Amino acid sequence: EDQVTQSPEALRLQEGESSSLNCSYTVSGLRGLFWYRQDPGKGPEFLFTLYSAGEEKEKERLKATLTKKESFLHITAPKPEDSATYLCAVQAMWRSGAGSYQLTFGKGTKLSVIP
Amino acid sequence: NAGVTQTPKFQVLKTGQSMTLQCAQDMNHEYMSWYRQDPGMGLRLIHYSVGAGITDQGEVPNGYNVSRSTTEDFPLRLLSAAPSQTSVYFCASRTGANSPLHFGNGTRLTVT
Numbered sequence: 001e002d003q004v005t006q007s008p009e010a011l012r013l014q015e016g017e018s019s020s021l022n023c024s025y026t027v028s029g030l031r032g033l034f035w036y037r038q039d040p041g042k043g044p045e046f047l048f049t050l051y052s053a054g055e056e057k058e059k060e061r062l063k064a065t066l067t068k069k070e071s072f073l074h075i076t077a078p079k080p081e082d083s084a085t086y087l088c089a090v091q092a093m094w095r096s097g098a099g100s101y102q103l104t105f106g107k108g109t110k111l112s113v114i115p
Numbered sequence: 116n117a118g119v120t121q122t123p124k125f126q127v128l129k130t131g132q133s134m135t136l137q138c139a140q141d142m143n144h145e146y147m148s149w150y151r152q153d154p155g156m157g158l159r160l161i162h163y164s165v166g167a168g169i170t171d172q173g174e175v176p177n178g179y180n181v182s183r184s185t186t187e188d189f190p191l192r193l194l195s196a197a198p199s200q201t202s203v204y205f206c207a208s209r210t211g212a213n214s215p216l217h218f219g220n221g222t223r224l225t226v227t
Contacts, residue, residue, distance in 0.1 A: 043205050101212050102160060105157045
């Protein structure tokens with residue numbers, strides 16, 4: 001069974017205080033790892049896809065990295081508008097056919113950036 | 116480009132009532148899915164479809180029905196609503212197995 005654990009559950013940062021969010025996963029062959037941002041009352045918004053250990057992706061103040069067991073979302077000099085819940089999801093290689101489309105999501109990390 | 120559109124945004128039902136949550140996408144995506152999101156539980160897959168006429172069950176399918184008669188639409192039917200179905204429901208679509216999911220903005224359902 002695929003498992004995704006995100007930590008911490010909640011994180012409060014001062015504006016400009018850099019930090020990292022963690023996504024640990026257990027999957028039989030990783031097909032892809034996805035990061036999403038979710039604002040209150042909205043659907044998740046896609047940020048990054050990572051496919052193999054060592055891969056990194058960047059977008060503005062966010063950088064996602066991937067190892068064989070976990071992924072980190074690094075937030076550099078965050079601003080209040082970065083406040084949101086960040087979700088991590090994995091897609092497994094072992095699933096075949098229509099099942100290959102399925103994602104398993106973590107419970108998310110709620111980030112609050114205080115001015 | 117509207118993306119994934121869900122209606123209604125809010126709904127209150129009484130136990131035993133039935134209803135249909137609507138989902139439409141205008142991106143010609145072959146894959147569509149329904150998730151529910153509950154506090155402390157994360158997103159859980161209810162049903163999914165890889166094309167018109169093809170549907171399958173996800174992690175929590177009991178109490179829900181789906182059908183896919185067109186590429187664009189993927190309605191979710193609650194047959195007899197129960198308080199345990201109080202949740203926020205998200206529809207999502209993607210173009211292929213390695214592409215990201217695109218989500219709608221959700222339907223908040225309360226069953227009393």
